[in-house]
Amino acid sequence: MGLFDFARNIGKKIFGKEEEAPAALTQHINEDNPGVNGLQVEVKDGVATLTGQAQSAEALEKAVLMAGNAMGIQEVKADGMTITDGSQVGGDDEFYVIVKGDTLWKIAEDAYGNGAKYTKIVEVNREVIKDADKIFPGQKIRIPKNI
Numbered sequence: 001m002g003l004f005d006f007a008r009n010i011g012k013k014i015f016g017k018e019e020e021a022p023a024a025l026t027q028h029i030n031e032d033n034p035g036v037n038g039l040q041v042e043v044k045d046g047v048a049t050l051t052g053q054a055q056s057a058e059a060l061e062k063a064v065l066m067a068g069n070a071m072g073i074q075e076v077k078a079d080g081m082t083i084t085d086g087s088q089v090g091g092d093d094e095f096y097v098i099v100k101g102d103t104l105w106k107i108a109e110d111a112y113g114n115g116a117k118y119t120k121i122v123e124v125n126r127e128v129i130k131d132a133d134k135i136f137p138g139q140k141i142r143i144p145k146n147i
Helices: 018-031 057-068 104-112 115-124
Strands: 036-044 047-054 075-083 094-097 140-143
Touching: 018 036, 018 057, 036 057, 047 057, 057 075, 057 140, 094 104, 104 115, 115 140
Parallel strands: 047 075
Antiparallel strands: 036 047, 094 140
């Protein structure tokens, strides 16, 4: 599963019918705007297509994760997004899909050798993880390497 692939039947319920998805996803991303301007979202057959301008690769990655972690979305296409600062997607971060039994402490322990560093994971995923005690299998998050 790459950055832009997601589990379609898992995630936060943001919309009911697919025709509601573009407006619902646009609103969802804009509420916690990770640094995206002129965002437009189209959804067809579980594939969300994002267009607009991201201030950085990190902002684009966050928008993709916000859209992809919505129930009903199995893939996010962001070819129509431009990155204004010239950074590249997937730079120093890894992407991790939460599995049953995971905790953020355990994920931080595996990634950094220190479970207490889970707060950094929460910090960089604040648009996706609203409550550190409420993560779910299938959810995709960023694991920063430079902490």
